[in-house]
Amino acid sequence: MDDTLRTKLGILADAAKYDASCASSGARGRKAEKDGIGSTTGMGICHSYTPDGRCVSLLKILLTNYCLFDCAYCINRRSSNVRRARFSVEEVVAITLGFYKRNYIEGLFLSSGIIRSPDYTMEQMMLVARRLRQEHGFAGYIHLKAIPEASPWLVEQAGLWADRLSVNVELASDISLKALAPEKDAPSIKATMGQMQERITEARAEKRRFAPAGQSTQMIVGADSTTDAAVLETSAGLYGGYGLKRVYYSAFSPIPEASRVLPVKAAPLRREHRLYQADWLLRFYGFSVDEIAAGGTGGMLDLDIDPKLAWGLKHREQFPVDVNAADREALLRVPGLGARAVERILRARRQTRLTLDDIARLSTGVKRARAFLITADNHPLKLTDRADLRARLAPPARQLELFA
Amino acid sequence: MSVAAARGTPGDIREVALRYGTDRAGFRTAVRALVAAEVPPARVVWRMAGPDEPAMEGGNADLFGSPGPGIASGEAPALALPRAVAALADLVLCHSDPARFALLYTLIWRVTRGERQLADNPADPLVHRLGRMAKAVRRDIHKMHAFVRFKALGTVNGRERYLAWFEPEHFILEAAAPFFRTRFPAMDWVILTPHGTVGWKDHILAFGPPASRPTLPEGDGFEEGWLAYYASAFNPARANPSMMRTEMPRKYWPNLPEARLIPALLEQAPARVAEMLAREAAAPRKRDPQKAVAAMAQQAPSSLEALNALIAASPAFVAGGTRAVLGEGPLHPRLALVGEQPGDQEDEEGRPFVGPAGQLLMKAMAEAGLSREAVYLTNAVKHFKFVPRGTRRLHQKPTASEVKHYRWWLEKELDFVRPRLVVALGGTAALALTGKALAVTRERGPRQLGAHAGYLTVHPSYLLRLPEESARNAAYAAFVGDLAAAKALAEAA
Numbered sequence: 001m002d003d004t005l006r007t008k009l010g011i012l013a014d015a016a017k018y019d020a021s022c023a024s025s026g027a028r029g030r031k032a033e034k035d036g037i038g039s040t041t042g043m044g045i046c047h048s049y050t051p052d053g054r055c056v057s058l059l060k061i062l063l064t065n066y067c068l069f070d071c072a073y074c075i076n077r078r079s080s081n082v083r084r085a086r087f088s089v090e091e092v093v094a095i096t097l098g099f100y101k102r103n104y105i106e107g108l109f110l111s112s113g114i115i116r117s118p119d120y121t122m123e124q125m126m127l128v129a130r131r132l133r134q135e136h137g138f139a140g141y142i143h144l145k146a147i148p149e150a151s152p153w154l155v156e157q158a159g160l161w162a163d164r165l166s167v168n169v170e171l172a173s174d175i176s177l178k179a180l181a182p183e184k185d186a187p188s189i190k191a192t193m194g195q196m197q198e199r200i201t202e203a204r205a206e207k208r209r210f211a212p213a214g215q216s217t218q219m220i221v222g223a224d225s226t227t228d229a230a231v232l233e234t235s236a237g238l239y240g241g242y243g244l245k246r247v248y249y250s251a252f253s254p255i256p257e258a259s260r261v262l263p264v265k266a267a268p269l270r271r272e273h274r275l276y277q278a279d280w281l282l283r284f285y286g287f288s289v290d291e292i293a294a295g296g297t298g299g300m301l302d303l304d305i306d307p308k309l310a311w312g313l314k315h316r317e318q319f320p321v322d323v324n325a326a327d328r329e330a331l332l333r334v335p336g337l338g339a340r341a342v343e344r345i346l347r348a349r350r351q352t353r354l355t356l357d358d359i360a361r362l363s364t365g366v367k368r369a370r371a372f373l374i375t376a377d378n379h380p381l382k383l384t385d386r387a388d389l390r391a392r393l394a395p396p397a398r399q400l401e402l403f404a
Numbered sequence: 405m406s407v408a409a410a411r412g413t414p415g416d417i418r419e420v421a422l423r424y425g426t427d428r429a430g431f432r433t434a435v436r437a438l439v440a441a442e443v444p445p446a447r448v449v450w451r452m453a454g455p456d457e458p459a460m461e462g463g464n465a466d467l468f469g470s471p472g473p474g475i476a477s478g479e480a481p482a483l484a485l486p487r488a489v490a491a492l493a494d495l496v497l498c499h500s501d502p503a504r505f506a507l508l509y510t511l512i513w514r515v516t517r518g519e520r521q522l523a524d525n526p527a528d529p530l531v532h533r534l535g536r537m538a539k540a541v542r543r544d545i546h547k548m549h550a551f552v553r554f555k556a557l558g559t560v561n562g563r564e565r566y567l568a569w570f571e572p573e574h575f576i577l578e579a580a581a582p583f584f585r586t587r588f589p590a591m592d593w594v595i596l597t598p599h600g601t602v603g604w605k606d607h608i609l610a611f612g613p614p615a616s617r618p619t620l621p622e623g624d625g626f627e628e629g630w631l632a633y634y635a636s637a638f639n640p641a642r643a644n645p646s647m648m649r650t651e652m653p654r655k656y657w658p659n660l661p662e663a664r665l666i667p668a669l670l671e672q673a674p675a676r677v678a679e680m681l682a683r684e685a686a687a688p689r690k691r692d693p694q695k696a697v698a699a700m701a702q703q704a705p706s707s708l709e710a711l712n713a714l715i716a717a718s719p720a721f722v723a724g725g726t727r728a729v730l731g732e733g734p735l736h737p738r739l740a741l742v743g744e745q746p747g748d749q750e751d752e753e754g755r756p757f758v759g760p761a762g763q764l765l766m767k768a769m770a771e772a773g774l775s776r777e778a779v780y781l782t783n784a785v786k787h788f789k790f791v792p793r794g795t796r797r798l799h800q801k802p803t804a805s806e807v808k809h810y811r812w813w814l815e816k817e818l819d820f821v822r823p824r825l826v827v828a829l830g831g832t833a834a835l836a837l838t839g840k841a842l843a844v845t846r847e848r849g850p851r852q853l854g855a856h857a858g859y860l861t862v863h864p865s866y867l868l869r870l871p872e873e874s875a876r877n878a879a880y881a882a883f884v885g886d887l888a889a890a891k892a893l894a895e896a897a
Binding site: 001002005006007009010011013014017018031032033034035036037038039041045046047048049050051052053054055056059060061068078095098099101102103104114116117118119120130137149150151152153156157160183198199202203206208210253266269344347348350351352354358361362 | 670
């Protein structure tokens with residue numbers, strides 16, 4: 001790997017890092033032939049962590065950061081002064097294999113700026129994936145960004161090579177998308193997601209391999225005035241309507257060469273964190289968007305406490321619940337108890353009546369949970385209804401962000 | 405395991421000496437003997453040999469191959485333990501805590517003494533503790549899969565060779581090795597650790613003795629590239645070092661090349677962010693590539709030839725398919741006939757409807773007053789899906805999702821061809837045209853097919869498959885009738 005290539009890698013990795021997704025999960029187990037390379041595991045592996053605490057699982061790069069689009073929130077938009085570079089198909093293949101053989105990565109996440117035309121760009125990206133699979137027997141993870149403006153037959157091909165496909169909805173509100181990303185079009189984004197979902201579902205039923213790890217998307221939060229409730233409403237629609245595996249939230253952060261139409265201030269990272277927690281409540285804890293939103297104010301989540309605790313504090317009439325008698329659904333709603341802890345509680349209480357010490361062994365959130373739980377040896381009594389319960393459970397205020 | 409373990413009266417203190425590492429066999433033998441002799445956990449002292457001690461103290465060396473006097477296999481029967489206990493023991497034995505043997509024996513003792521379901525109670529303090537140990541082992545295995553870094557040693561006999569040094573916290577080498585074997589079959593590699601060595605050479609996995617840190621070769625450009633990648637992937641506006649340390653604890657840093665960048669990246673982060681904010685007001689470069697942006701909209705193929713070139717260059721969506729067999733015939737014909745997929749002969753010749761079914765179709769068309777030259781002929785699926793059987797290639801019906809992969813092309817093709825009427829020959833063509841499965845025999849006849857005025861009939865290969873002659877003749881006559889009816893409809897349109 002020479003200096004020029006390394007410089008390009010620096011530019012095109014820098015350009016790709018604003019996409020939050022890096023997961024290598026969800027692919028069903030696959031392994032290389034005798035003379036090939038690579039495997040996928042269900043969980044995925046994070047091979048490193050950058051000092052921002054984010055996982056490095058895939059080689060996340062753009063094929064090029066030249067782009068004809070002019071999306072205000074994107075560092076690579078055509079009117080940005082950012083430094084540009086372009087990889088050849090062979091270069092991406094060589095770097096992916098070189099990194100993979102040294103066990104730096106789980107695979108490739110390839111995206112690109114739009115050059116010449118969406119079809120041309122998408123074909124180049126697919127060529128990378130196809131070469132890796134066909135010429136090098138590569139069985140590692142491949143995540144391809146699908147370009148919704150590309151012709152539909154290209155999406156059909158992408159799923160043959162990729163484990164995961166994604167199209168970014170970018171902004172929860174179609175109006176904001178129109179304002180900030182003039183070349184993008186919400187209906188065509190949805191149409192592409194619908195096409196991918198249909199094919200993924202059919203192929204799974206037929207036991208064919210077509211994007212076996214499903215599809216995901218990303219929304220930027222804080223670049224417009226959309227509320228958390230509206231963001232979550234969009235997510236719920238995407239999970240329900242398009243069978244998405246994940247919706248990623250990316251707090252708008254200052255980018256070099258920012259556009260003038262964007263807010264100067266970064267969205268707090270905690271907002272992104274709370275949205276992820278709320279997203280989990282939607283998918284695994286049986287909460288509705290309205291219930292989650294009710295925990296905050298004006299459609300925005302409480303930034304200081306987690307959304308389940310926020311909901312619990314406003315619905316104290318439903319607590320305390322008896323940890324030795326309540327059903328799974330009720331336990332999942334107890335602040336501090338995660339889905340794993342609930343499974344452990346259900347297993348353990350078949351054999352014993354659970355005490356507060358037992359709960360401490362089964363859950364790491366016992367400090368929050370105890371105000372909402374009756375155990376064999378403890379009743380929270382008035383604790384549940386104390387006016388200062390929120391203050392007692394909220395973590396002391398501290399500076400989480402560099403820019404608050 | 406020491407012989408002394410199994411003999412004597414229950415009141416004595418027994419000492420069990422195990423090999424360095426996990427010593428599953430030694431532990432299993434000892435537990436069987438101890439349970440059989442009814443020795444309670446409090447009366448057992450467990451000892452593990454050091455890494456350089458091949459023999460046990462007291463002269464009872466290496467007894468695992470052959471049972472020693474007094475513990476003939478018949479005397480200490482295998483224990484039937486619940487699966488949860490066995491699974492837990494498997495992991496906990498890898499833990500580096502010297503207490504692991506005693507804790508596991510206590511669990512097994514209690515399980516064999518009436519607490520059969522004990523391992524299923526995660527609230528029990530012992531099970532909880534063992535569960536945490538198992539979790540630590542799983543995590544260490546996972547981190548080894550993640551954090552081993554291979555150094556390239558060059559190529560020997562056509563196989564690339566790689567070397568790594570890794571320091572796991574627990575005795576996980578054997579448990580972690582299969583992952584590397586599965587992932588890197590085509591290269592030879594060695595992973596050295598203070599607990600042992602594992603290597604893969606010419607498709608054979610082998611374990612070796614503990615190693616000390618080797619002198620690793622310099623990077624070969626890829627490592628420098630990896631460092632450049634790591635530095636670029638960091639977003640200084642989101643620095644969160646404690647989160648990083650939770651997932652990538654410092655103990656792993658010495659063997660991670662990228663970790664040496666961390667201090668500088670963190671130190672420079674605030675200045676980089678300040679600079680970004682200061683630059684924000686910079687005016688955008690005057691780039692307004694109107695022509696290029698306008699040209700983007702014209703990416704769709706502009707002619708049937710252009711579309712056919714795309715189809716020919718694309719990979720097959722079905723297994724087999726050596727080449728795309730494209731449609732043929734005049735533009736704007738009265739009729740376009742859509743079949744299922746090319747067969748063996750069509751694939752050979754690269755033309756639609758030239759095999760046995762095609763010949764039958766030509767005969768029927770002639771009887772209905774249609775010539776091959778006057779109609780447009782194509783298939784829903786453009787490639788021959790088959791499985792090889794000896795020298796033959798057996799036709800396979802395309803699945804619904806395979807048919808749908810090809811739909812966009814068929815739609816675009818018919819947009820260019822613009823026939824007055826589209827005839828779907830069989831269910832696959834109907835599925836491709838409408839997106840829905842239609843029952844051909846029931847819904848046969850004129851009908852809308854997607855955006856086209858259409859006519860649904862059987863595929864000629866159906867006629868070839870009918871075993872009885874009378875049924876075949878009747879079906880053939882009906883097929884000719886359908887073609888004639890479609891022709892009449894198209895002429896009236």
